[in-house]
Amino acid sequence: MNIPSAPVRDTRIDVIRAIALITIFINHVPGNPLEPLTSKNFGFSDAAEAFVLISGVSAALAYGLKFRPGTSLVTTLKMWRRAGVLYMAQLGTTMATLGIFAFFAIHFSAPELLEKINITQVMENTAASLVGLVTFGHQLGYNNILSMYAVVLLVVPGLLLIGRHSLLNMVAVSGLIWLAAGLFRIGPPNFPNEGIWFLNPLSWQFLFVIGLAATMHVKRGGSLPTHPWLIGAAVTYLVVSLAWVQIPLWGINTSMGLPMVLTGFDKTYLSAPRLLHVLSAGYLVAVLPQISALARRSADNPLAVMGRQALPVFVAGTILSMVAQAWRIVHEPTLMGDIAIIAAGVAAQFALAYYIEWYRRLVRNAKAATTAVPAVFGPPPQPVAKPVVARRKPEMA
Structure with missing residues (x-):
């Protein structure tokens, strides 16, 4: 009997x-000499x-394709469980960041560290800030991606209910939420500070859902359009955005009386120019084999290994970048010192990914060896049944 082989993981x-x-880690150490080489300097969007x-795209493979009648509840609970993991990871990186900056402030007599990255409120209004930290209302600088992602996973099951009948309607509803959030400036509120979250999940869910819907469409047998004019438009947009950032042309008023969500470059509400930039790049990667083949590496490629362990690597990268930031504040930055910091941080992330891979392989091998013991040494001995001896009933007197 032919046993179907497991599907091959798409390493792209x-x-x-x-x-x-890696790019996020470099950008989270602002001012280092490698930062100008990252993607944010070549277009409107960045690594976030x-x-x-x-x-x-990953969520479509892990959850979206399994969201069917009979399994939708289980799939929803898995998404919410993942959101819970992200919640704990967010709290962990936040507390680690506070501890890192407090340590450097004490050890190097640098109280100014406690005024950085939104820590001031924690020092001056501790009780309210603690409430804000555990409810995501108060987020430290560079510690705000996981909170947004967790909320997106909480609301995605509702959109998938729509997508079960029509992916187009799912994207349309998601787009209306994005537009309404940008037009009316709504989102989860900060506490105790004013305003809303730096990365508004009501806006960023649209980008997430586009990746989700496109992947589900392809996996259901569809395909992405590959019209030459569409490819040309994507290339043109990327070139224009590159020129805009490099010249630069930020002083030009492009609003034309339209709302900022459609014409601005706001990251909180994921304005259309930023959204179109990342979608143009993603579209070209998806439809042009010459580009997508560059990312098709073997499963043991270092980048593929790191990408498989995204969450722990991201958490480690966030903590390491906070150490790097604090270190650079209390020490005079140097070119070679900054390069060494970035190289050490990236190497540590790779090391963590390889350790997790090694540990999981060790656990799998141990389980396989335990399961294989009966097959190697024969079946386990069966208990021998004792013979039943019939007792004579005592004769009645």
Whole structure:
């Protein structure tokens, strides 16, 4: 009997995700000499948008295709469980960041560290800030991606209910939420500070859902349009955005009386120019084999290994970037020192990914060896039944 083989993992997702993780780490150490080489300097979007788009693609494979009658409840609970993991990871990176900056402030007599990345409120209004930290109302700088992602996973099952009947309607509803959030400036409120979250999940869910819907469409037998004019439009947009950032042309008023969500470059509400930039890049990667083949690496490629362990690597990268930030504040930055910091941080992330792979392989091998013992040494001995001896009933007197 032929046993169907397990589906081969598409390493392109892992490789692109790993590149986004490395880029995010570099960007989270602002001022280092490698920062000008990252994607945010070559277009309107940055690694955060790429990370969310690829997360939508991954979610389609992990949850979207399994969201069917009879399994939708289980799939929903799995998504919410993942959101719970992200919640704990967000709290972990937040507390680690506070501890890191407090340590450097004490050890190097640098109280100014406690005024950085939104820590001031924690020091001055501790009780309210603690409430904000556990409810995501108060987020430290560079610690705001996981909170947005967790909320997106909470609302995606409702959109998937619509997508069960029509992916187009699912994207349309998601787009209306994005537009309404941008037009009316609504989103989860900060506490105790004013305003809303830096990465508004009501806006960013649209990018996530686009990746989710596109992947589900392809996996259901559809295909992405490959018209030459569409490819040309995507290339043109990327070139224009590159020129815009490099010249730069930020002083030009492009609003034309339209809302900022359609014409601005706001990251909180994921304005259309940023959204179109990451979608143009993602579209070209998806439809042009010459580009997508660059990301198709072997499963043991270092980038593929890192991409498979995205969450722990991201958490480690966030913590390491906070150490790097604090270190650079209390020490005079140097070119070689900054390069060493970035190289050490990236190497540590790779090391963590390889450790997790090694540990999981060790556990799998141990389980396989335990299961194989009866097959190697024969079946376990069966208990021998004792012979039943009939007792004579005592004769009645």
